Amino acid sequence: MKRLLIVADRSMVVHTIRLALRQTAGFEVVGFVDGRMSVREALVERRPDVVLVDDLEDSDLALDRLREATELAPAAQLLLLTMRMQDAWLADVFEAGADAVLSKSMHPVSLGTTLREVVRGNVIHRYESPRRVAAEACPLTRRELEILLLAAEGHTNGQIARSLWVTEQTVKFHLSNTYRKLGVANRTEASRYAHIHALGESREPIAS
Structure with a gap:
């Protein structure tokens, strides 16, 4: 406690x-x-x-x-x-x-x-590399991170689904898991989290 x-x-x-x-x-x-x-x-x-x-x-x-x-x-x-x-x-x-x-x-x-x-x-600690911390401390999978960053850029679920060659339901599923893992309530809070923690610094292309 x-x-x-x-x-x-x-x-x-x-x-x-x-x-x-x-x-x-x-x-x-x-x-x-x-x-x-x-x-x-x-x-x-x-x-x-x-x-x-x-x-x-x-x-x-x-x-x-x-x-x-x-x-x-x-x-x-x-x-x-x-x-x-x-x-x-x-x-x-x-x-x-x-x-x-x-x-x-x-x-x-x-x-x-x-x-x-x-x-x-x-x-992320203030003196640590965002890339290293994103890999070691971020609770998201690579696919969840990819979808979160696209959402944070303003893309709709439909646009994300088309760009990653998945269904909208799959996008919603990953976003739901992302909200739960990050302890946020919605897309706006998740996007803010990604910005504050510089998660985009660790972004790598993911093969569809």
Whole structure:
């Protein structure tokens, strides 16, 4: 059971996270800390295995909380929950010590599943090669990855089926498996996952 500390400045965020974790085994919420203040005491007293930091209204505070966690809980996994995916912002987040970033656009159930997968290590580390990680950590088969990348480029199921010489039902089957493995709810979330994790870097032609 992983000990999870939530750092946020809005009760609604905490409620959403708790809702997500109700259907995701493996976590014990050991506390909520207002991210507008230092979390040093909570980190020392509650000894979390995972620290989930909300992207606070003041972004500098979110970075400060990540730095505190990096200093006082070096063994813990640090995750940021955010809506922003700009390269400059993500660079600051990882520089502050985050191990992974989770999108707020995910459905609560998907959030819980994705959190579990991140903690298990199924996420690209900021200093690792996307090609190597896609091969070693991505849970998708080569065919599922091929279909996901085509979907992320905006192709319809029919177009994908024709380009790969398979049926639309086969495409739907692979996409359904992909959503389940990635812990996402739909095509949009799966496409975002592919973009964030640079899965296209490992794409290779697949013989039909």
